Amino acid sequence: MVNSNADALGIIFPNSYDSLVPELVSERLMASIPFAGRYRMVDFILSSMVNCGIDNVSIIVRKNYHSLMDHLGSGREWDLTRKNGGLNIVPPFAEKNIKIYNGRVEALASIIPFLQDQKEKYVVMADANIAANFDFRALIDAHVASGADVTIAYTEDVLPEAEKEEDLSRDFFYTLKLDGTRVEKIYVNLKEDGPQNFSMNIYVIDRELLINQIHTAFVRGYVYFERDILAPRLDRFNVQAFKYEGYAARITNMRSYFEENMKLLDDQNLDALFEGNPIYTKIRDDNPTRYINGSKGTNILVADGCVIEGEVENSILFRGVKVKKGAKVKNCILMQDTEIGENANVEYVITDKNATISAGKEIKGTDTFQVFVAKYQTV
């Protein structure tokens, strides 16, 4: 048979790092956070997998997954409505004595029977807190070529000052110490200055090996794949690092959420994220955006379905946003179907879906602290 697909199945953990953006996940999870004007965070990793021929993708949801189910539907927009494989959303079993999972080990343990039935040789795993047009083929090729047991994708970055203050007692981040490309040590929440090798939490691993390790780890009560399985066994396992040098937007808190959106107002960044393979998302069938009644738009990224009558500057508008006459919008992120009333004046504001700013209201945040207006809220 002609094999146009990668010999790998995908697993996505949509709830990872939920705790870092509490405002945005009060009614959703990391994977369904709106990003870049018309997407949700999960669109990037999911489209990347599909574009690399991974068409058997499981999403192991933990909680607040209603919005994600609504977004993904049958998976048609990602070409994942298949007889074999396709999209597989795995909710937690609602049983009295089974807790909702905490780490990756527990999540994976819940799908061991499924994993045993699959045919793909490799498993790729990823979180949904990074928006990147990721080349999984290159990662898998590197994994096969090096003969590694596990390959981890990482980026070289400096930890922003603000993040050193974050409470990371529940969601860990990992940095890698390398010997060539081999991972020598995995640090948990290391807050060092200067460039670090930050794990993207994107992994390739042999499916059989993953099943064995998860089985053993689960029995012993381990929780975290990186901390409890990989880190203590780096001498036994050949764990390789794969440096990702493409564009990546990593959401670690509200501030980075704002900044990573705003960075896309630079054409170079926008091109870097969207050039090449397409990123798919749910279709809404909005009409084109209208600019009427003396509107003014400068340096803005706007999705379809908006009606702009006021002045909008340095902002990102999601689908179906209405900016009424005389309103001024500057340095804002306005999510789906937000309405800015007549003569309202908003600056450094993030509005969640269906938020309304009443006519004449003035709301101003700052570049380091944006005012957040919650879903369906009217100010």
Added chain:
Amino acid sequence: MAKEMIAMLLAGGQGSRLYALTQKLAKPAVPFGGKYRIIDFPLSNCVNSGIDTVGILTQYQPMVLNEYIGNGQPWDLDRLYGGVHVLPPYQQASGSDWYKGTANAIYQNIPFIERYNPQYVIILSGDQICKQDYSDFLRFHKEKNAEFSVAVMEVPWEEASRFGLMVADENDKITEFQEKPKNPKSNLASMGIYIFNWDILRKYLVEDEADPNSENDFGNNIIPNLLRDGRNMYAYHFDGYWKDVGTISSLWEANMEVLDPENSGINIFDENWKIYSRNSGMTGHKLGADAVVENSMITDGCRVHGSIRHSILFAGVKVEAGARVEDAVVMGGTVIKAGAVVEHCIIAENVVIGENAVVGAMPTEGQKGVATVGSGVVIGAGAKIGPDAMINKNVEGGEERW
């Protein structure tokens, strides 16, 4: 199980008066209104009216149209029983035939219609921009106990002689049909949208096919035959927006009317009557710091650095700094380079307008032409395209075309 009513959509029109725009695609596939194609209107009307079975009769340049329709999913017409089917002419044991006329196209697909055993068949036209509730039309047809109904528009008396006209009595019963008459007796123009009782339609199609002198056309043959036999024929008055976009100027005009839904009556922004289309899947559009956009519609994927006034940009159009676009319809993927001036014109898909080139001109007393550039054409830097030009071949830099 029988369907109450199915739709047959005539989409074979070559659209020869749209010349540069229909070199490579059928008229119903011509892009319209920022992110649609003409055929999205009748298809969306069908779905919004509850019709779930549509046969699309294609003949001329069907490739783009076939690909666009696909399995019908964007219109929710991917159904287990029914859905959308593209019906090109095909070879039969007794020989093969192109569709000789509108009636012959339906005649050749009688077996398709019979699979659904419908009570009624609605015949639609794939080259009109119109939002219409066909279920209200059917309600009228049933109330009148009609065998045939035609949707009509009141047109100004002075223009009536350009249309096929229905003469009807006070109960809307049709008494006479006049095709483009010199002395109109009515101002009720046929919109080319018909509802037939299927048994009647079938009978007249078979009879028409047997007549060697027939042109196999609804307007010229079927309707006169129905009249001759004194069938129950009624005229359904439609007073919404309706436009035949068969010419460059009417196509341009209809696009401009989309920009002004408050006054023109064509509102594609209606949440309760959505027009569906196959999506570009591009990211949001981007206005640069130097962009000026006034009274315009911009679609996903556009990058704008120049100035856009009273224009429609389709998906993925790029307008570089210093370029000026006014009263223009610019279709998907076109690039307008720095300093170019694009006015009062239609630019088809994937065109490149070179630096400082000039395409079209704002209308004056003596000329009201809509310059037209066909798809894939490259207009060289500094070239000049006059307001009456129809361009479907590349134009070198500095050249002039009138």
